Amino acid sequence: MAVVQLDSICKRYGGVGPVAVDNVNITIADGEFMVLLGPSGCGKSTTLRMIAGLEDISSGTLSIDGRVVNDVPAKDRDIAMVFQSYALYPHMSVADNLAFGLKRRRVPTADIDRRVKEAAQILGLSQLLDRKPHALSGGQRQRVALGRAMVREPMVFLFDEPLSNLDAALRVNTRNELIRQHHRLASTMIYVTHDQVEAMTMGTRICVMNGGKVAQVGAPLDVYWQPADTFVARFLGSPPMNLFTLPVASNGAEIGGGPVLGPLSRWREATLAKLAGQEAILGVRAEDLHLSREAAGAAGGTIRGRVFAVEPLGAETLVAVETDGGVECTARLPRDVAARVDEVIDLHFAASATYLFDKASGKAIPADGETHRPHAPRGALQ
Amino acid sequence: MTYQNAQPHGIKPFKPLPRLFGRGALALVIGAYTVYTLGPFLWLATMSVRNTGEISADHYAWPSPFRWEQFRVAWVDSAFDTYFWNSAIVVVTAVAVVTLVGAAAAHALARYRFRGNRIIYGILFSSIIFPPQITLISLYQILVDYNLYNSLTGLTLVYISLQLPLTVYLLEGFFARIPQDLFDAAKMDGYGDIEIFRRIVLPIGMPAIATTLILNFIQLWNEFLFAVVLISDPEKRTLPIGIRAFMGDHFQDIGMIAAGVMISVIPVIIAYAFFSEKLIRGMTAGAVK
Ligand SMILES: Nc1ncnc2c1ncn2[C@@H]1O[C@H](COP(=O)(O)OP(=O)(O)O)[C@@H](O)[C@H]1O
Ligand SMILES: [Mg+2]
Numbered sequence: 001m002a003v004v005q006l007d008s009i010c011k012r013y014g015g016v017g018p019v020a021v022d023n024v025n026i027t028i029a030d031g032e033f034m035v036l037l038g039p040s041g042c043g044k045s046t047t048l049r050m051i052a053g054l055e056d057i058s059s060g061t062l063s064i065d066g067r068v069v070n071d072v073p074a075k076d077r078d079i080a081m082v083f084q085s086y087a088l089y090p091h092m093s094v095a096d097n098l099a100f101g102l103k104r105r106r107v108p109t110a111d112i113d114r115r116v117k118e119a120a121q122i123l124g125l126s127q128l129l130d131r132k133p134h135a136l137s138g139g140q141r142q143r144v145a146l147g148r149a150m151v152r153e154p155m156v157f158l159f160d161e162p163l164s165n166l167d168a169a170l171r172v173n174t175r176n177e178l179i180r181q182h183h184r185l186a187s188t189m190i191y192v193t194h195d196q197v198e199a200m201t202m203g204t205r206i207c208v209m210n211g212g213k214v215a216q217v218g219a220p221l222d223v224y225w226q227p228a229d230t231f232v233a234r235f236l237g238s239p240p241m242n243l244f245t246l247p248v249a250s251n252g253a254e255i256g257g258g259p260v261l262g263p264l265s266r267w268r269e270a271t272l273a274k275l276a277g278q279e280a281i282l283g284v285r286a287e288d289l290h291l292s293r294e295a296a297g298a299a300g301g302t303i304r305g306r307v308f309a310v311e312p313l314g315a316e317t318l319v320a321v322e323t324d325g326g327v328e329c330t331a332r333l334p335r336d337v338a339a340r341v342d343e344v345i346d347l348h349f350a351a352s353a354t355y356l357f358d359k360a361s362g363k364a365i366p367a368d369g370e371t372h373r374p375h376a377p378r379g380a381l382q
Numbered sequence: 383m384t385y386q387n388a389q390p391h392g393i394k395p396f397k398p399l400p401r402l403f404g405r406g407a408l409a410l411v412i413g414a415y416t417v418y419t420l421g422p423f424l425w426l427a428t429m430s431v432r433n434t435g436e437i438s439a440d441h442y443a444w445p446s447p448f449r450w451e452q453f454r455v456a457w458v459d460s461a462f463d464t465y466f467w468n469s470a471i472v473v474v475t476a477v478a479v480v481t482l483v484g485a486a487a488a489h490a491l492a493r494y495r496f497r498g499n500r501i502i503y504g505i506l507f508s509s510i511i512f513p514p515q516i517t518l519i520s521l522y523q524i525l526v527d528y529n530l531y532n533s534l535t536g537l538t539l540v541y542i543s544l545q546l547p548l549t550v551y552l553l554e555g556f557f558a559r560i561p562q563d564l565f566d567a568a569k570m571d572g573y574g575d576i577e578i579f580r581r582i583v584l585p586i587g588m589p590a591i592a593t594t595l596i597l598n599f600i601q602l603w604n605e606f607l608f609a610v611v612l613i614s615d616p617e618k619r620t621l622p623i624g625i626r627a628f629m630g631d632h633f634q635d636i637g638m639i640a641a642g643v644m645i646s647v648i649p650v651i652i653a654y655a656f657f658s659e660k661l662i663r664g665m666t667a668g669a670v671k
Contacts, residue, residue, distance in 0.1 A: 054566050075572040087563035091585040101571035152571075 002065050002155040002188045004028040004051060009060035011046050011212075020046045022212035023060070028190060033182050035203035035220075036192045039235070043212040044192040048158050051190060053077045064155065075104075080149035081158040084165065086141045088133040094120075094144050095129040101152045112151075119147040123177075139170045143177075150181065157189040163198060175201060196236050200224065208232050230362040233283055233355065239318060242289075242303075242329040244282045245359060252276040254301075255356070259323040262301040263351040266367035280365070283355030286318070289331035289347040291339075296348035303329055303347040307339050321345060423647075430640035437636050452641040460631065460638075462645055464617065465624030470649070472534050472620060473602045476541035480549050481595050483542075488553030489583050493565065503554070506547045514544055518611060525612060532614050540608055545598045556590035557583060592657045599653050603646075621646045 005028070011021035021043040028034045036044040049055040051062060053074030061068050069077055080101070088097050095116055102112045120126045123143040133141055142162065149157055159178075163171045179202055182189055193199055199206045200220045208215045208223060208231075216228040227233035227241070234240035246256035248264070252272030255262045262282040264272055282301075289303070290296050305321030308328075312335065319339045320330045331347050339345060356365040429437055431448045456462050491503055521540055522531070530536030560583065568578045584591070606622040613619060619627065628642050 049566075052566075052570060054569065074566075074569040075574065079570065081567070081570045083563045083567060085561060085563045087561065087567035089564060089567070089582065089586075091588075100568075104572035104577075148567075148571075 003030050004156055004188060004190065005061075005063045005066075006047070006051070007061045007063070009047070009050060009062060010058045011043070011050060011055065012058045015058065019212050021050070024209075024212075024214050026207055026214065026217060028188060030188055031186045033179075033189045033191065033202060033204045035199040035206040036190065036209060037196065037199040037203075037206050037235070038194065038209035038215075040194055042209045044194075044209055045160055047209070048081075048160055048190060048192050051156070052079055052081050052158055077156075078154050079156045079158060080152045080154040081160065082145045082149050082162045084161040086133075086145040086162075086165075088141055088144055088148075090133055093130050093132060094125060094136070097133065097144055098129075098147050098151050101148065105152075115151045115153075119151045122150075122181075123147045138166055139174065142166060142170075142174060146178070146181070150185070155188065157185075157187055159189065159191040161193055162191075163193075164195070178202065196238065200236070208235060210235075226364070226366075227355070228364055230281060230283070230357050233357070233364070237285055239286045239330040239332070241283045241285050241355065243357070244303075244323075244327055244329075245279055246282055247279050248272065248275040248277065250277045255280060255282050259304040259325060260302070260327070262349075262354050263299050264354065264356065265299060265351045266354060267356065267365070268368040271365065271368060275365075279359045281357035281359055281362070283357060284329075284349045284353055286330045286332040288349045288353035289329075289333070290349065291333060291337065291345065291347065293346075293348045297350045297352075300348050300350045301354060303349070304344065305329060305347070307341050307343050307345060310337075310339055310341060319345075321347065426640050426643060429637055430644040431637075433637045434635050449637070452637055453645060456628070456638055456641045456645060460624075460628055460642065461616070462621075462624060462628070462642060465619050465621045466645065468534060468618060469603060469620040469622075469646075472538050472541060473599060476538050476545065476602055477595060477598045479538075479542050480545045480598055481591060484546055484549035484594065485553055485557075485584065485587065485591055486579065487546075487550045488557050489579055491550065492554045492557040492560075493562075506550055509547045510551060515607065518608065521608070522611060531612060532618065534613075534618055537609060537612055537620070540612060541602050541605065544605075544608070545601065549594045549598060552594050553587065553590055557587055560586055596653055596657045600650055603650055 006024050006026045009021060009024045010019060012019055024043075024047060026034070036047060038044050046055060050057050053069070053072065057070050062070055064077070064079075089100065092100065098116045098119060099112050102115065107115075116129075117126070120129055123146060125140070125143055125147060128136060128140060128144075133144065136144065142165070145162065162178075163174055166174060175198060178191075182202075191198075191202060203220050205218060206220050206223055207217045210231045216223055216232045218226075223232060224236050227236065230241075230243055234243070244256065244260050244262075246260060246262070248255045249257070252264065252269065252275065254264055260282070262284070284301070284303070293300065303321070303323065305323040307319055307321050309318075309320040311318040311320070314335065316335050317333050317337045317339075318330055319333050319337065320328060322328050329347070333339070356367070357363060358365055425442070428443075428445050430452060431445045431450060432443075433449055433452070436443070436445075457466075491499060525531040525533075525536045525540070528536075530539065564582055564586070565578055568582050573581065604622060605620075606626070609620045610623050610626070613623065616627070625639075625642050625646060629639055
């Protein structure tokens with residue numbers, strides 16, 4: 001049970017050099033499942049390792065339950081961590097791996113036994129307690145790594161991409177197992193991943209990171225439907241959100257013209273007045289694009305382009321087009337779509353599916369009035 | 383072997399050497415090498431239980447009878463027991479210190495970033511590539527200055543300094559390949575630096591440690607040059623010098639010399655048999671999984 005608070009946390013490796021983590025401020029509530037999401041190298045692991053106490057904090061304060069722990073060594077923080085490599089001790093049996101942390105903490109032997117047996121039973125490891133890690137499958141190793149954290153009953157659980165070495169089917173199972181364990185334990189958990197599906201499905205909140213900075217923090221669907229900038233818009237969603245840099249009409253009623261035209265009825269006139277005649281970035285998600293104008297509604301927008309790739313995924317088909325201006329755009333269309341390569345097609349989208357971003361900063365220009373959240377995302381995530 | 387699977391269909395796999403021929407050639411080489419190394423040893427072993435008369439009659443005959451009493455004579459009548467225990471004390475102490483200090487130093491060099499880390503490593507490495515004999519005269523002078531000349535303590539210290547660099551070098555290479563995550567996991571599990579060394583590094587590094595242990599043991603057990611220069615007292619001779627003296631005393635007695643040499647070789651064989659499995663694992667261990 002713990003609140004983890006990061007206050008202006010920065011990290012420079014070796015005290016000098018580039019900033020790996022840049023002024024991160026997040027408060028992770030008690031019992032929350034916080035996902036740190038971002039591309040490789042954006043500073044997720046570094047952030048997690050600073051919370052763990054495995055890396056020094058260059059500046060800022062880290063507190064757990066109000067106590068500043070910047071200078072508390074890892075071994076005294078009462079935090080457990082599950083590593084991407086699992087980091088099982090190769091010379092110890094599964095049982096010893098599970099008990100290793102408890103032995104150090106002078107937990108009575110009977111207690112250790114009970115906790116190890118209990119965790120092994122929950123995770124289906126009871127038959128494997130005498131095995132060495134090298135005699136386990138990837139999924140079993142993963143569960144031992146999880147069990148090793150669980151038996152400790154720590155204040156905070158940390159996970160660094162724990163599922164990335166598993167195959168697809170096992171990943172889904174283990175994901176569900178982790179969600180179940182989070183409900184059962186109700187502990188604070190901080191989970192690092194570069195996989196948006198894991199983030200969307202597991203997180204109570206997600207924190208999207210980019211280049212060492214926090215790009216956005218929020219509940220998964222809030223972040224998905226209201227991305228703070230073009231980076232978040234493209235990082236969440238598969239395929240990424242389509243973006244077009246276009247001039248806003250001088251009357252502010254629409255953006256673009258010719259092959260790509262977007263209606264701006266979501267924004268108030270006052271907001272648009274400032275943009276009129278200047279360039280901005282129009283965003284449309286792939287699943288909001290339709291072949292028929294009716295599906296998009298009357299006052300919708302259009303993208304005209306030449307098809308250059310058709311990718312049938314079974315449940316649906318991805319159609320990639322290139323506009324006259326050479327901008328690529330992907331639509332997620334029904335599986336029976338009749339699109340052929342080199343055909344010129346029109347893709348339609350509803351006015352409510354339009355996003356607008358500032359051209360210079362990439363920041364979202366928030367729509368006034370009704371937020372875009374039209375329906376449950378149709379296969380928005382694979 | 384994925385070799386054949388990698389061939390596209392329809393193309394006959396190209397075989398560089400018929401498998402059987404390769405195997406046969408390998409067996410032949412290994413066999414020849416075994417005879418080359420084991421032959422003289424077995425010859426010596428047969429001579430150790432024959433007397434000199436029998437040996438001069440036929441150099442290569444099978445012993446009959448087996449004269450085991452030659453071992454007793456060599457042991458008791460020729461102060462072999464003294465040499466043996468001197469060697470044992472010096473070598474066991476030196477190997478123990480080298481192993482422990484070497485492993486700790488290797489761990490520190492492999493795992494901790496500190497100023498001068500690579501400089502220390504460079505110095506260690508350079509001391510390996512120079513032949514140790516060049517230090518002989520200065521070592522002699524130093525031992526005399528510190529009243530350690532002609533003492534087993536002095537010889538032990540010299541032996542430690544001789545074997546330490548290579549030991550650190552070999553172990554550093556192995557320890558550096560232990561994944562950092564294991565150390566981080568142990569830290570999260572609540573362990574401090576020294577406990578991590580004892581409970582993670584030493585057990586995981588055991589194959590490598592056993593390798594250096596046996597190499598150091600054999601090297602020092604057979605060491606002659608430094609012992610003969612730094613020890614003068616017959617009471618303090620180690621086995622290699624003892625055997626040399628023994629050969630002087632029993633110049634004609636080939637059988638006795640063979641028995642003496644066998645006595646000196648036995649501990650090496652025992653050590654090897656005891657650690658050989660770990661030794662092989664240490665030499666073939668590509669990485670720590
Ligand atoms: N031990 C280290 N020394 C120096 N730079 C590092 C170290 N670890 C990570 N970095 C750098 O810090 C940045 C963030 O890395 P990391 O936190 O591992 O990213 P992520 O986990 O998001 O992939 C990267 O640019 C990486 O190169
Ligand atoms: Mg990482």
